[in-house]
Amino acid sequence: MKDRLASIYIGITLVISTLAVVLMVVTGEPAQHEVTAQDASALSAEEQSGRDWYIMDEKLAENSFVIPLPNAVEEQDIQVENDYRKKQFRIILSKISTEDGASVGVSKDYFFGQPVRVNALTESATVEETEQEITISLAFPAVWEWESKYETSLTGNTLHLQLVAPKEKYEKIVVLDAGHGGADRGHIVQGEDEGILLAEDTLAYDIVTEAGSVLEKEGIRVYYTRDKNENPDVTDRVSLANEVQADMFISVHADFSEDTTLYGMRTIYNETYFIPTFGSADLAYLLLEKVAANTNEKAIGFEADSGENEIIRNAMVPVSQLNIGYLSNKQEQKLLEKEDYKQRIAEGLCNAVFAGYEEIEK
Ligand SMILES: [Zn+2]
Structure with missing residues (x-):
């Protein structure tokens, strides 16, 4: 009996957590929630800390976002792709390899300390890391074009992206x-x-x-x-x-x-x-x-x-x-x-x- 109760309990927990994941997918809640949907052991310490890699910042110009970057990431390491059919921007940051093959510059965890700031209506936001690059994807409810500005400073570089209407x-x-x-x-x-x-x-x-x-x-x-x-x-x-x-x-x-x-x-x-x-x-x-x-x-x-x-x-x-x-x-x-x-x-x-x-x- 006790065993049965336990398995019913586990069953219900599974249903509830599945529902929660489904809800997150349906509502398209970004960042933090996507992290909970993954296996916690695959998450970095930064992700497990529950901090967000991107935040809304209404102090920014309307329809713009700012990506902080470490000094090692220079303008030529940044590529912006506009996947207009998906209404999605992908900002691809190449990792820089030193002579001994170690990669320096940016990592996914970097943004948990210095989040990307956004002041635009987004439908989803993700950050992914591979051996060669970091990809930040932001989807919007509209087709946008953009103007960008890259700034360097002693403490770090920034990429400003201002969304503009195609016309x-x-x-x-x-x-x-x-x-x-x-x-x-x-x-x-x-x-x-x-x-x-x-x-x-x-x-x-x-x-x-x-x-x-x-x-x-x-x-x-x-x-x-x-x-x-x-x-x-x-x-x-x-x-x-x-x-x-x-x-x-x-x-x-x-x-x-x-x-x-x-x-x-x-x-x-x-x-x-x-x-x-x-x-x-x-x-x-x-x-x-x-x-x-x-x-x-x-x-x-x-x-x-x-x-x-x-x-x-x-x-x-x-x-x-x-x-x-x-x-x-x-x-x-x-x-x-x-x-x-x-x-x-x-x-x-x-x-x-x-x-x-x-x-x-x-
Ligand atoms: Zn035809």
Whole structure:
């Protein structure tokens, strides 16, 4: 009986502690609570002391944070990554190795003595240590850009990061959306050996990244709705464009039809969300014109969306979907297999963006 009571007691304790961990994960409470969820023996003395490695500090400028660093950590040892799709900043601090291989400079425990100070709404905060580096990750409820300032002093260095809205930092912003991705390949063309010869997701991704790198070189901030093998929700794709207030939001897809004689390119626009000066229809028109001209391919349609296309329907910025051709058509299929043809589509897309800015700036 006593044994049974004991095991019931242990069972209940387990349930309670599991619930507590689940609650912490759900509420996203950072730092201290994540530490309790781990095996205490894996924690350092600093962590077990219950102190926090980061604190809120309302005396700081709004939407900023300050990372204290030991003297050994110099500016070149710091790397800031903006994972805007996750709304997360990662500050990576390289450890410095001395000649005998010992690492000096910063460790995770350093921040328990001199915490990172934050005055911004955060959704989560973690610090991780590997043999080579320390990674501080801070996630925010919004997409941010940043300005940084590195200061040195006798007692230690500091990295100040001020979060700024994308539109405050960049004059020109374009969001590129490669359709599909991940497990969703979109329309596909089977090869003779059962493998996939052409897939819409890869085509779209190749064109979008090619165009994006050209636009970036022209000083335009380009945000991509997905990475190579991801398939984010349509709502995430659209909200990125809306949040960063893109000047142009371009989605790339391909067509497929049972009628294999059908070929050509078309663009789709939003006719219900009206934007004066430069709107969705203006963008779609330019896209079709410039891409068709640069590829010598037939332009078959410049169409208003019927309300079915969620990207088009929910965008509150000039938006257009470019359908680069029919994968069901043998002739167009052959073209889309060629690198230089994809390159010409990408160039046409860029020409449309440049022409778009000319209209915006008029
Ligand atoms: Zn598609």
